[in-house]
Amino acid sequence: MRVATLATEDDFDGWRDAARNLAAAGVPADQVVWQVGERPIDLFGDEALLESDAPAFHVPRAFVDLARSVVLHADPQRFSLLYAALLRILAEPRLIDDRADPHLRRLDEMAKAVRRDVHKMRAFLRFREIADDGGESYVAWFEPEHHIVRENARFFVNRFTTMRWSILTLELSLHWDGATLAEGPGATKADAPEGDPIEAVWKTYYASIFNPARLKTGAMLKEMPRKYWKNMPETALIGELVAGAQAREVAMIDKARAAPGGNSDAAWAALRDEAMGCTRCDLFRHASQTVFGEGPVDARMMFVGEQPGDLEDLAGRPFVGPAGQVFDRAIADAGIDRTGVYVTNAVKHFKFEPRGKRRIHAKPDAGEVTACRWWIEQERAIIRPDVTVALGATAARSLLGKVVTVGRERGRPITLDGGGTAWITVHPSYLLRIPEKDRAEEEYARFVDDLKAAAAMLG
Ligand code: URA
Numbered sequence: 001m002r003v004a005t006l007a008t009e010d011d012f013d014g015w016r017d018a019a020r021n022l023a024a025a026g027v028p029a030d031q032v033v034w035q036v037g038e039r040p041i042d043l044f045g046d047e048a049l050l051e052s053d054a055p056a057f058h059v060p061r062a063f064v065d066l067a068r069s070v071v072l073h074a075d076p077q078r079f080s081l082l083y084a085a086l087l088r089i090l091a092e093p094r095l096i097d098d099r100a101d102p103h104l105r106r107l108d109e110m111a112k113a114v115r116r117d118v119h120k121m122r123a124f125l126r127f128r129e130i131a132d133d134g135g136e137s138y139v140a141w142f143e144p145e146h147h148i149v150r151e152n153a154r155f156f157v158n159r160f161t162t163m164r165w166s167i168l169t170l171e172l173s174l175h176w177d178g179a180t181l182a183e184g185p186g187a188t189k190a191d192a193p194e195g196d197p198i199e200a201v202w203k204t205y206y207a208s209i210f211n212p213a214r215l216k217t218g219a220m221l222k223e224m225p226r227k228y229w230k231n232m233p234e235t236a237l238i239g240e241l242v243a244g245a246q247a248r249e250v251a252m253i254d255k256a257r258a259a260p261g262g263n264s265d266a267a268w269a270a271l272r273d274e275a276m277g278c279t280r281c282d283l284f285r286h287a288s289q290t291v292f293g294e295g296p297v298d299a300r301m302m303f304v305g306e307q308p309g310d311l312e313d314l315a316g317r318p319f320v321g322p323a324g325q326v327f328d329r330a331i332a333d334a335g336i337d338r339t340g341v342y343v344t345n346a347v348k349h350f351k352f353e354p355r356g357k358r359r360i361h362a363k364p365d366a367g368e369v370t371a372c373r374w375w376i377e378q379e380r381a382i383i384r385p386d387v388t389v390a391l392g393a394t395a396a397r398s399l400l401g402k403v404v405t406v407g408r409e410r411g412r413p414i415t416l417d418g419g420g421t422a423w424i425t426v427h428p429s430y431l432l433r434i435p436e437k438d439r440a441e442e443e444y445a446r447f448v449d450d451l452k453a454a455a456a457m458l459g
Helices: 012-024 061-070 078-091 093-097 102-124 149-159 200-209 212-217 219-223 233-258 263-275 310-315 322-333 366-383 393-400 428-432 437-456
Strands: 002-006 032-036 127-132 135-141 165-168 172-176 181-185 301-305 342-345 352-355 358-361 387-391 421-425
Touching: 002 012, 012 061, 012 078, 032 078, 061 078, 061 093, 061 102, 078 093, 078 102, 102 149, 149 165, 149 172, 149 181, 263 366, 301 322, 301 366, 301 393, 310 322, 310 358, 322 428, 322 437, 342 366, 366 393, 387 393, 387 437, 393 421, 421 437, 428 437
Parallel strands: 002 032, 135 165, 301 342, 301 387, 387 421
Antiparallel strands: 127 135, 165 172, 172 181, 352 358
16 A cells, blocks of 8 residues: 655645656555645555656646646545546546546546636635724635635735735635735634625625626526525625516527527526636636626527627626627617627637736637637537627637638628638727727728628528
C-alpha cells in the first residue's frame, strides 16, 4: 500500500504529481490510499515514491481539464477514482472520448456538479456591510457543496476589486483588502454578521443576475435552494421579479409551446442549463455567468452577436446594453419583432480587461470562438432557423467556421452546411463608433437594409 498525501482538499497539483509518480512506478489504483492533511501517518510505509521525479508522460488535455474539476468535488473517493481513470486512459487513450463508459460518466457528472457549485457561489453569495477600524467592509457567509472556494477567489477579486471583503466558509476564509488576497481558517455562520442590511447596491446586483429566461424550467429557483435564500434578504424581491419576468415571457413561452415540436423547448432548456457550467475555454473564470441565447425555440430567424458586454454579463441576457439598444432600434426599423427571433452570441462569456473599476471589452480569440462554436451549433440544431444573421466578423467566423471579411461577404445569402441561410452584416457597436453624424446615419440605414433583406428571405 502507498499513501499519497495532498496538502488541501482542492490540491490538484498535488494529486497530479502523486498520480504521475505512482503511474510511472506501475502502482495499481487499489494499492493507493489518498489522504488530505499533514504528512502521512506512516501506516503503510514507502512514501519516498511520491517524491521521486518520474518522467512526464502524455495525458489527453480533456482528461486534465476533467481532473481539475473533479478534484474539487466533495466525494472522498475522487482522488482514487481519478487515478484509476488515469491508469485506464494511459493504457487506452481513446477512452477519454467514450461518453458511454460508466467510470468516465461518473467523473463527468462530478465535474458538472462542481461547475454548478462554482456558478451558484458566484450568483448567490451575499455580502453584508460592516464598519470596522479600516472603514467600510463586506462579509459574506457561504456554504458550498464542494471545495470550490479557492477556485472562485479570483472571480470575486476581479468583480469587487475596489472593496474590502471577507468570504467565510466552513472550510476556509478569504480576505481581500483591496490589494492582497489572504486565506484564513474556516469559520461558522455565527462569525458572519447577522441582520438585514439590504443595501440598494446588493439589491441591484441581485436583480441584475436574475435571469428571466431561466424561469422557463424553473431552473433558477431550483438552483437556489433554501440554504442560499436564508442568507439573502433580497430574496424578498423574488415575487416581484418573477411576476415581472413572467409577464414579459408569457407571450414568448406560449408561442414556443404552441409550435410543433414542443420538445425542442426541453432540449433547449437542457442545453442552456449545461452551458451555465461551461468551462470549454478560460473565459468562464472571470465572467459573472454564461450568457446564453434567448428567444422562441421555433424562431425562423436567428441573430448572432460577438460576445456579451459588461451589462449583458451582469444581466445574463444578450444585447441589453448600448449595442443592444442599437440592435433593438434597427430590427424594429426593419419591421422585425425581437420577441419572435432568437438572439445569441458566438462567445457566451464576457471577455474583458480590468481598467480601474471598469471592465473593458476584449476581442475573443480564435481558440475561444472555436471552443464556443459547440454551443451555437447545438442552438442552431434545436432552433433550425431559416435565416441566421451574423452581426460582425466574429459571428461570421463562428457561423462559417473560417475567417470572414464582412465587407466582402455582406449583403448576400450564403447557404449553410446543415441547412438554412446565413446573412452577414456589421455589428451594431461598429455603428456606435462612427464619429461623423452623416456617415453614422448612412451606415445605420445600410444596416437596416441588410436586416430587411435577410427578413425578406423568410417570404
Ligand atoms: N455585443 C454583442 O455582440 N453581444 C451582446 O450580447 C452585447 C454586445
